[in-house]
Amino acid sequence: MSHATNEVMIEIKNLKKAFGEHVVLKDISLQVNKGSVVAMIGPSGSGKSTLLRCINLLTVPEHGSIRVGAQDFTFGSKASKPLKDRELAKFRTNTGMVFQHFNLFPHMTALENVMEGMLTVLRKPKAEARAYALELLQKVGLSDRADIYPQRLSGGQKQRVAIARALAMRPGVMLFDEATSALDPELVGEVLNVIRSLAADGMTMILVTHEIAFAREVADQVIFMRDGVVVEAGPPSQVIDNPQEAATQSFLSRFNG
Amino acid sequence: MYHWDFAALWQFRNVIAVGFGYTLAYTVACVLLGLLLGLLVGLGRLSTNPFISGPLRAYVEVFRCTPVLVQLVWFYYALPVLVGIEMSAGTSALLALALYGGAFYSEIIRGGIVSIDVGQSEAGCALGMTRFQLMRRVILPQAFKRMTPPLVSQSIMQLKNTSLLSVLAVPDLLYQGQIIAHETYRPLEIYTMVAVIYFLILLPATIWAKRLENRLTAQQGA
Numbered sequence: 001m002s003h004a005t006n007e008v009m010i011e012i013k014n015l016k017k018a019f020g021e022h023v024v025l026k027d028i029s030l031q032v033n034k035g036s037v038v039a040m041i042g043p044s045g046s047g048k049s050t051l052l053r054c055i056n057l058l059t060v061p062e063h064g065s066i067r068v069g070a071q072d073f074t075f076g077s078k079a080s081k082p083l084k085d086r087e088l089a090k091f092r093t094n095t096g097m098v099f100q101h102f103n104l105f106p107h108m109t110a111l112e113n114v115m116e117g118m119l120t121v122l123r124k125p126k127a128e129a130r131a132y133a134l135e136l137l138q139k140v141g142l143s144d145r146a147d148i149y150p151q152r153l154s155g156g157q158k159q160r161v162a163i164a165r166a167l168a169m170r171p172g173v174m175l176f177d178e179a180t181s182a183l184d185p186e187l188v189g190e191v192l193n194v195i196r197s198l199a200a201d202g203m204t205m206i207l208v209t210h211e212i213a214f215a216r217e218v219a220d221q222v223i224f225m226r227d228g229v230v231v232e233a234g235p236p237s238q239v240i241d242n243p244q245e246a247a248t249q250s251f252l253s254r255f256n257g
Numbered sequence: 258m259y260h261w262d263f264a265a266l267w268q269f270r271n272v273i274a275v276g277f278g279y280t281l282a283y284t285v286a287c288v289l290l291g292l293l294l295g296l297l298v299g300l301g302r303l304s305t306n307p308f309i310s311g312p313l314r315a316y317v318e319v320f321r322c323t324p325v326l327v328q329l330v331w332f333y334y335a336l337p338v339l340v341g342i343e344m345s346a347g348t349s350a351l352l353a354l355a356l357y358g359g360a361f362y363s364e365i366i367r368g369g370i371v372s373i374d375v376g377q378s379e380a381g382c383a384l385g386m387t388r389f390q391l392m393r394r395v396i397l398p399q400a401f402k403r404m405t406p407p408l409v410s411q412s413i414m415q416l417k418n419t420s421l422l423s424v425l426a427v428p429d430l431l432y433q434g435q436i437i438a439h440e441t442y443r444p445l446e447i448y449t450m451v452a453v454i455y456f457l458i459l460l461p462a463t464i465w466a467k468r469l470e471n472r473l474t475a476q477q478g479a
């Protein structure tokens with residue numbers, strides 16, 4: 001059910017990031033085709049979340065280049081200028097991000113959360129924003145929760161609102177940063193279902209996840225990271241079912257109990 | 258046995274009314290100016306540029322760590338010597354009280370902003386908001402809820418601090434009381450009445466502040 005095309009949507013070259021002395025990403029290069037679903041797996045501290053956060057520049061790398069769609073940034077060269085607030089903001093409208101801890105705006109209802117980006121950033125008329133927000137809430141199965149504040153929603157519902165909020169910007173790429181890790185086990189399924197339906201729609205997605213079975217099912221490319229490098233990358237049938245590297249084998253053995 | 262005579266005060270009702278008016282007007286002006294200053298300074302102190310945040314921090318510390326009475330006197334008697342501009346007692350008092358309040362307000366506002374979870378900023382940034390949009394739509398609406406109770410307490414302090422205006426002969430409630438006391442030789446009645454007037458303004462204000470605090474806490478926990 002892969003919708004991957006030959007058009008390169010995301011291109012990352014020689015990315016390096018360190019927090020002080022601690023090097024988190026060591027020369028990462030990566031391409032993601034439009035319509036493909038990439039799952040990034042690996043032990044904690046492997047750099048996979050940092051890599052994901054570099055793609056929308058929530059974390060700014062020291063070196064390398066990042067292109068998402070038609071926009072690109074280069075870091076660390078003499079040519080690179082200090083990042084401008086406005087340029088950063090514009091770059092980020094092209095990616096939607098879903099966080100582990102949802103990060104919904106608590107002072108807004110579910111509907112208002114979904115409308116916020118359209119109103120403030122895209123400056124859409126209120127009626128139009130409202131109509132599309134309701135459509136998205138319906139898509140994630142929460143039409144009846146539109147006027148509820150986040151405090152009254154379950155974890156799974158919060159995360160589905162967060163997905164709708166990100167989709168409202170009509171991003172070219174969706175980034176999921178351990179979107180199900182903070183959920184009670186019985187609520188994981190409803191969020192995965194939404195991600196599954198996005199994959200079926202042909203959305204380009206990068207998921208940082210610990211759900212290996214889900215990665216195998218939904219991803220057409222799996223990236224295994226450890227210690228800031230990509231150890232192994234390829235289709236799930238290769239990386240998950242038939243890993244070549246010892247580090248990948250050892251990591252995956254913990255999930256095949 | 259002291260013979261209380263509050264009836265003697267009735268003829269001075271206009272004098273008291275003037276004092277009451279000054280006290281309220283100075284409170285409103287000092288609160289509004291202080292809040293405006295506090296907002297600007299509080300936001301400025303969050304700047305990563307040390308040439309902005311440094312001097313603002315110095316301002317806050319100077320005004321927090323000196324007595325407000327000393328500031329009032331300094332602004333009236335000392336500042337004109339330094340800058341060569343004569344200021345009326347009212348102007349110096351307003352300036353000193355607004356700057357003093359601003360220092361405290363700015364700390365409340367800065368603290369309120371800093372207390373908002375970093376995930377909120379990240380969510381706003383991820384949507385493509387600029388820093389200004391993020392502040393206006395996401396951070397400040399949440400931070401103001403948390404700031405409101407301490408801002409109200411500080412404003413109550415501002416009202417009490419206006420009684421120091423009497424030192425510079427600004428005709429506030431206390432100063433007018435002093436005038437009547439000199440005329441009537443009845444300080445017990447006069448100053449009791451002045452205290453009662455402050456109390457009658459401030460008790461409802463503090464009760465309201467407490468209710469507001471409870472309501473906001475309940476909302477956050479809901």
